[in-house]
Amino acid sequence: QSALTQPPSASGSPGQSVTISCTGTSSDVGGYNYVSWYQQHPGKAPKLMIYEVSKRPSGVPDRFSGSKSGNTASLTVSGLQAEDEADYYCSSYAGSNMGVFGTGTKVTVL
Amino acid sequence: QVQLQESGPGLVKPSETLSLTCTVSGYSISSNYYWGWIRQPPGKGLEWIGSIYHSGSTYYNPSLKSRVTISVDTSKNQFSLKMSSVTAADTAVYYCARDIMSTRDYWGQGTLVTVSS
Numbered sequence: 001q002s003a004l005t006q007p008p009s010a011s012g013s014p015g016q017s018v019t020i021s022c023t024g025t026s027s028d029v030g031g032y033n034y035v036s037w038y039q040q041h042p043g044k045a046p047k048l049m050i051y052e053v054s055k056r057p058s059g060v061p062d063r064f065s066g067s068k069s070g071n072t073a074s075l076t077v078s079g080l081q082a083e084d085e086a087d088y089y090c091s092s093y094a095g096s097n098m099g100v101f102g103t104g105t106k107v108t109v110l
Numbered sequence: 111q112v113q114l115q116e117s118g119p120g121l122v123k124p125s126e127t128l129s130l131t132c133t134v135s136g137y138s139i140s141s142n143y144y145w146g147w148i149r150q151p152p153g154k155g156l157e158w159i160g161s162i163y164h165s166g167s168t169y170y171n172p173s174l175k176s177r178v179t180i181s182v183d184t185s186k187n188q189f190s191l192k193m194s195s196v197t198a199a200d201t202a203v204y205y206c207a208r209d210i211m212s213t214r215d216y217w218g219q220g221t222l223v224t225v226s227s
Contacts (some may be wrong), residue, residue: 001172003155009169038156045144045205045217046156057215089156090210097144097161097169099212 004029004090004102011108012080020105022073024092027101030071034093037066037075041086049088050075077107085109112137114206114218122200122225128193132206132218139182140164145189146209148182149202150220156172156204161209196225 005023012018022029022037029035035053038046048057053073061065063078073092077084089103118130132145137147146161160170162180165227174193182189193200203222207214 010184032211034213036213038214045220046214047217048215051213051215091158091214093212096165098171099146099158099161099209101148101156101158101188 001094001100003100006088006090006105008084008103008104009106009108011110012077013110014082016079016080017076018026018077018089018107019074019076019082020088022075022092022102022105024071024073024100026071028092028094029073031066031095033068035066035068035073036091037064037073038089039086040089046089051081051092070079073100080109091107112208113215114208115223116204116206116218118221119141119225120222120224122196122223123227124225127198128191128196128223128225130191130204130206130221130223132189132191133136134187134189136210137208137216139187139189140184142210144169144209145182146207146214147170147191148205148207148214149200150205151199151202155201158212159193159204161193198225201225 020064040046054066144161148158179192203220205220206218207217
């Protein structure tokens with residue numbers, strides 16, 4: 001069970017968009033529509049931002065969107081704001097009631 | 111509102127057993143969700159440790175399975191983590207979370223466990 005691959009960092013200016021990829025295999029990302037994304041600010045617990053590939057929990061701005069193609073899922077943050085600067089982690093169901101996280105991406109708002 | 115709170119020793123000696131409890135409020139642990147443990151070493155990423163269903167069925171990360179036991183106490187609305195033979199590599203913030211199909215929608219605040227003599 002290997003961690004899903006994410007770029008270490010991503011950045012954008014306020015108002016711009018940033019897209020983070022999350023690459024797995026056919027045994028996790030590609031095999032199930034149970035990809036979720038989490039935002040984590042320093043010293044805080046992760047917060048669910050996207051679940052089941054593209055669904056947003058109540059209270060999450062619609063600037064956050066998710067998608068998936070094959071073994072790669074993506075999170076897009078549109079209209080970047082200063083408070084979006086954080087670490088982002090993807091997660092996928094991997095069958096047999098097991099899960100795997102991504103390696104994490106630090107998003108910087110320039 | 112669903113709330114989770116981790117509790118347990120913040121310092122564990124090498125080779126000993128780490129024990130943590132997660133107390134759930136605002137939701138019955140006997141309802142239809144799994145309950146899981148996740149950890150994060152300082153400055154590093156998240157790692158799923160394992161999950162338990164209220165029936166007691168457990169699922170573990172294969173890389174930790176030999177050292178981990180997760181149990182549930184529905185009468186106290188709690189679930190617990192035990193990790194044996196700990197080393198410095200097990201130093202991390204440990205989180206508990208509500209879990210369904212690897213989607214964790216509610217998390218505890220996390221508790222730092224340091225393994226040191």
